Amino acid sequence: MTKKFNNRSWAEPYKMKMVELLKMTTKNQRLKALKEAGFNTFLLKSEDVYIDLLTDSGTNSMSDRQWSAFMTGDEAYAGSKSYYNMEKAIQTFYGYKYVIPTHQGRGAENILSQILIKKGDIVPGNMYFTTTRLHQELAGGKFEDIIIDEAHDAKSEFPFKGNVDLNKLDYLVKKHGASKISYVSIATNVNMAGGQPISMANLKALREYTKTHGIRIIHDMTRVAENAYFIQQREEGYANKKIKEIVFEICSLTDGATMSAKKDALVNIGGFLATNEWDVFEEARNLVVVYEGLHTYGGLAGRDMEAIAVGIKESLDDHHQRARVGQVEYLGKKMEEFGIPIVKPIGGHGIFVDAKAFLPHLTQDQFPAQTLAAEIYLDSGVRTMERGIVSAGRKANGENYYPDLELVRFTIPRRVYTQAHMDVIAESTAMVYDRRKKIKGLTMIYEPKYLRFFQARFDKL
Ligand code: F0G
Numbered sequence: 001m002t003k004k005f006n007n008r009s010w011a012e013p014y015k016m017k018m019v020e021l022l023k024m025t026t027k028n029q030r031l032k033a034l035k036e037a038g039f040n041t042f043l044l045k046s047e048d049v050y051i052d053l054l055t056d057s058g059t060n061s062m063s064d065r066q067w068s069a070f071m072t073g074d075e076a077y078a079g080s081k082s083y084y085n086m087e088k089a090i091q092t093f094y095g096y097k098y099v100i101p102t103h104q105g106r107g108a109e110n111i112l113s114q115i116l117i118k119k120g121d122i123v124p125g126n127m128y129f130t131t132t133r134l135h136q137e138l139a140g141g142k143f144e145d146i147i148i149d150e151a152h153d154a155k156s157e158f159p160f161k162g163n164v165d166l167n168k169l170d171y172l173v174k175k176h177g178a179s180k181i182s183y184v185s186i187a188t189n190v191n192m193a194g195g196q197p198i199s200m201a202n203l204k205a206l207r208e209y210t211k212t213h214g215i216r217i218i219h220d221m222t223r224v225a226e227n228a229y230f231i232q233q234r235e236e237g238y239a240n241k242k243i244k245e246i247v248f249e250i251c252s253l254t255d256g257a258t259m260s261a262k263k264d265a266l267v268n269i270g271g272f273l274a275t276n277e278w279d280v281f282e283e284a285r286n287l288v289v290v291y292e293g294l295h296t297y298g299g300l301a302g303r304d305m306e307a308i309a310v311g312i313k314e315s316l317d318d319h320h321q322r323a324r325v326g327q328v329e330y331l332g333k334k335m336e337e338f339g340i341p342i343v344k345p346i347g348g349h350g351i352f353v354d355a356k357a358f359l360p361h362l363t364q365d366q367f368p369a370q371t372l373a374a375e376i377y378l379d380s381g382v383r384t385m386e387r388g389i390v391s392a393g394r395k396a397n398g399e400n401y402y403p404d405l406e407l408v409r410f411t412i413p414r415r416v417y418t419q420a421h422m423d424v425i426a427e428s429t430a431m432v433y434d435r436r437k438k439i440k441g442l443t444m445i446y447e448p449k450y451l452r453f454f455q456a457r458f459d460k461l
């Protein structure tokens with residue numbers, strides 16, 4: 001084959017059947033909306049947003065097949081057929097034995113943390129996620145970051161920045177003893193690192209290590225298929241494997257999982273907890289009725305469970321993932337052409353702009369990422385999210401965490417926006433980049449106790 005054909009573009013393996021019309025706003029309207037929202041993009045009304053990159057969570061477009069499955073939802077309180085369909089999809093494609101539905105990912109995190117974590121335990125993980133760490137802490141555990149150092153360096157181009165540093169884990173095991181480690185908390189395609197994958201080799205080494213010490217691995221599999229795509233593209237020995245096979249292998253190296261189905265699984269709401277251990281399942285089945293609902297619906301409607309079952313299967317299609325990650329790469333390359341500092345390698349679910357490098361004249365206490373997200377909204381109505389000091393929150397002793405990464409996340413919903421939207425996003429960010437030296441920081445005027453980034457309010461300095 002000639003080079004011309006080897007380099008053929010990807011394109012979406014679907015076409016549009018329905019569209020949602022958007023409101024176009026003026027700069028004055030956006031300034032008013034931004035002030036009302038306390039310069040926090042979480043507090044904007046979505047009506048005032050043109051392109052919404054706040055999150056890839058629950059913002060997916062469902063397929064015609066998922067909508068059809070919706071109509072077949074069995075809304076029985078107990079023993080819904082839809083539960084068994086979802087359970088079967090999880091068992092077939094992920095390989096976990098027992099399944100508890102939950103309303104979304106954090107519902108599963110709450111239940112699993114309560115079961116597996118004792119007061120004073122240590123929970124090592126490959127970088128924190130906001131809700132995951134909070135549930136671990138509320139259950140009495142202490143999260144310890146064991147991700148490789150490269151993950152904290154926005155400039156490192158290491159291909160598997162989601163990897164665990166086994167020396168960091170070994171240090172914790174020696175210091176506290178294996179019995180004090182509740183489990184190792186492993187996320188695939190680490191969100192806070194920029195959507196960066198863990199390699200199969202690293203996961204295998206971790207499995208070996210934890211096996212000899214009798215420690216569980218709990219898998220946050222929210223974006224497992226995106227991780228599998230990167231393994232297929234980057235890891236030796238996986239180029240000819242299907243995403244479906246790689247996902248199954250990843251899951252087989254872990255003992256249980258929590259999942260926010262609102263991401264990879266292509267639905268708007270839902271999640272679950274899965275385990276291979278009967279005892280853990282039994283306890284989870286007891287607890288789920290307290291917090292979520294009966295163990296055969298866990299806070300979901302029957303139709304939601306049907307849509308998840310179909311969405312899981314669609315998420316494992318190689319063409320789907322190529323287009324999904326391909327779109328993110330397209331945006332990232334476009335931004336790089338404009339000289340905008342982004343986290344490399346380009347991640348799976350979005351582009352992470354390095355706000356420290358973008359606004360070097362601001363201190364971290366002036367919230368560079370929060371500031372940048374506000375400025376981009378003002379420029380074009382593109383809504384992004386802070387992932388820096390505000391998201392990191394405070395330690396148990398009240399001190400702020402000062403994360404190395406101070407990022408603005410441009411999260412791409414799945415199957416929602418076009419390549420032309422990507423062009424507009426990159427051009428708007430470039431406009432803000434041109435006037436970056438004139439941008440002033442923010443001060444926080446209201447701070448909620450938990451997960452402050454959701455509801456905090458700011459004012460211009
Ligand atoms: N784990 C990861 C890695 C996540 O990204 C999320 C959610 C959760 C757990 C919690 O799941 O929202 O269904 O309760 N992340 C969203 C985001 C909120 O925007 O990154 P949930």
